[in-house]
Amino acid sequence: MEDFNSYFSSAFLGKKIMITGGSTGIGRATAILLSSLGAKCLICGRHSEQVDETLAAIEAKNRYDAIGTVVDLSAKDDVADFFRVADEQxxxxxxxxxxxxxxxxxxxxxxxxxxxxxxxxxxxxxxACSKEAISRFEGKGKGQIINIGSMSADVREQNSSVYVATKSAIQGFSESLRKEVNALGVKVSLIEPGAVDTDMQEAPQEEKLEQIENQEMLRAEDIAWAVAFCIAQPPACDVVDLKIRPHLQII
Known part of the structure; x- marks a missing residue:
């Protein structure tokens, strides 16, 4: 293999990437980073203002453009619409x-x-999005799904039982799905962050910035780099489970 810098700089060029929740937080930071590395990104969000702002940020920062659409992925018809946009655009x-x-x-x-x-x-x-993606990977012998989970799957905090249930399920789903699609050449990676400065954290911004300074909270950009790390692996290498936590977050 060529040297790391050459390999990494070419690992994203022309890659066609769909990012759910790509208009805020981790998804937004990931779309901006991957677009800057040469990927063609399609993002979605529930609010047009946030989608448009993220697309403008990508355009202002990078020479590569991106596509955005407004959908609510809790509805099966919107999942279908998201993939219809992917097929067409x-x-x-x-x-x-x-x-x-x-x-x-x-x-x-x-x-x-x-x-x-x-x-x-x-x-x-x-x-649902994984099923749609896999149907498009089949026959190609390659493809990748990266699931953003949470440390909550393991920590299982009090007063968070609904959220914990979903993230614990994502952990199990990712592990089983990888075994199902491995033979198709499809990679499945699970990234489980600790505390991250996103809209999901309800603390005042000043408090979150202090936590970042104290190494008790990550930036959304930190998780974007973890996503890029998973993508940039050589073809024979899978990052199966990546836990990334603030250095001084007590877990």
Missing amino acids: LGGLDILINNAALGYGSILEGNYEDWQYILNTNLLAYM
Whole structure:
């Protein structure tokens, strides 16, 4: 293999990548980074203002453009719409990054409809998007799915039982799915971050910046680099499970 710098700089060129939840937080940072490295990214979000702002940020920072669409992946028709845009405007698919997720607290809060929406977004959308992606990978002998999970799958914090349930499910789903699609040449990677400065963290921004300074919280850009690391592996190498936590976050 050529030297690392040459390999890394070419690993993203022309790659067609779908990023769910690509208009905020980790998804936004990932779209900006991968576009700067030469990938063609399609992002989605629930709010047009956030999608447009992210596309503008990509255009301002990079010489490569990106595509965006407004969908709510809790609905099966919107999942279909997202992949229809990919087929029509992305022109193929190399990598799916399942990232869209919503925070939620305890099962003692809310009602059935509230929990159903969270499960549809945090779990069922991962499954549905993975199925759609795999159908496009089949016959190519390659493809990659990167699932963004959470440390909550292992830590299982109190007063977070609904969110913990979804992220624990993503952990199991990723492990089993990898065994199912490995023979097709499809890679499956699971990234489980610790605390990250995203909209899901409800603390004031000043407090989050202090936590970042104290190495108790990561930036969204840190997880974007973890995604890039998974993508840049040689063909025979799979990053199966990557846990990335702030140095001084007590877990």
